Amino acid sequence: MIKNKNIMISTITILLFISLIGIASAAMSADRTVPSDCIEPDTEFTITVNVSDYGTDAWVVETLCDGWTCTDSSLGSEKKDGNNVTFYLSGETNFTYTVQAPSDEDKCTIKGFLENSNKSVDVDGSKSVRTCSSSSNPTSTSTAKPTEKSTSTVQPTSTAQPTSTAQPTSTAQPTSIAQPTSTAQPTVDSTESDASSGGLGDDTTSNESDPGAIPGFTAMIMLIAAVIGIMFRSSTKK
Numbered sequence: 652m653i654k655n656k657n658i659m660i661s662t663i664t665i666l667l668f669i670s671l672i673g674i675a676s677a678a679m680s681a682d683r684t685v686p687s688d689c690i691e692p693d694t695e696f697t698i699t700v701n702v703s704d705y706g707t708d709a710w711v712v713e714t715l716c717d718g719w720t721c722t723d724s725s726l727g728s729e730k731k732d733g734n735n736v737t738f739y740l741s742g743e744t745n746f747t748y749t750v751q752a753p754s755d756e757d758k759c760t761i762k763g764f765l766e767n768s769n770k771s772v773d774v775d776g777s778k779s780v781r782t783c784s785s786s787s788n789p790t791s792t793s794t795a796k797p798t799e800k801s802t803s804t805v806q807p808t809s810t811a812q813p814t815s816t817a818q819p820t821s822t823a824q825p826t827s828i829a830q831p832t833s834t835a836q837p838t839v840d841s842t843e844s845d846a847s848s849g850g851l852g853d854d855t856t857s858n859e860s861d862p863g864a865i866p867g868f869t870a871m872i873m874l875i876a877a878v879i880g881i882m883f884r885s886s887t888k889k
Contacts (some may be wrong), residue, residue: 679705681765682776683713692782693754695722700738700774701745702765709767711738711774715750716759724748752782 684699700711713736715721721729721736725747730737738746758781763774 679703679709679765679767679770679772681711681763681772681774683761683763683774683778685761685777685780688777688780689783690752690780692752692756692784695749695751696780697747697749698761698777699745699747700763702740703744705740705765705767706769707742709740709765711740711746711763711765712736713738713748713761713763713774715761716757718753718755718757719759720751722749722751756782756784758782 679702681700681702684701686696686698690696698713700713702709702711713721715734715736717734719734721731724738726738726740726743728739729748730739736748738748740746758779760779762778765772765774
């Protein structure tokens, strides 16, 4: 029974020792970040503080220089005491606070520490900050080089010459009036003349057209007719 009790006590002691080693290995820490080491006079700038492994509750105390004033923080629970500003933490891993820089050129070294009920560590990181005008800021001293002046001269564009005026076209001369053509005279068809003569034969046509072809032809006919008449009368008397 006693032996078992001793074993139990030894086991608890070992576990506690291991726990203490784990706590020691996970040391709390804090670091600070300043946006620039050269701040314009009479302007505000923001500082960031990162914290870790401080347990459930802790606080950060930042000490500023005369003329450098904390105006606000992301925690909203800072406490000011002269140049010391205390920020209370409850599980946060980082916070920011705003500082108003003095109106003249000055330099400040910020100091601070993170503390809980058991331990306190310094805030590492950026510490020095100063005010400087734009003319003394090395990052702003570069002078813009003048741009090269263009040597090419724009030539004036040639003036458009007026276009020649269109000459009026010649007036079309009236065309000559066509003279009426002569009326064709109707031709006499020989067949039509034959038909108009009553359709007589070739002999009759030739006789009528040329009665004087045989001299005394008419008289001869009359003489023959008279002879035949006389002979006819003589025969009837007998």
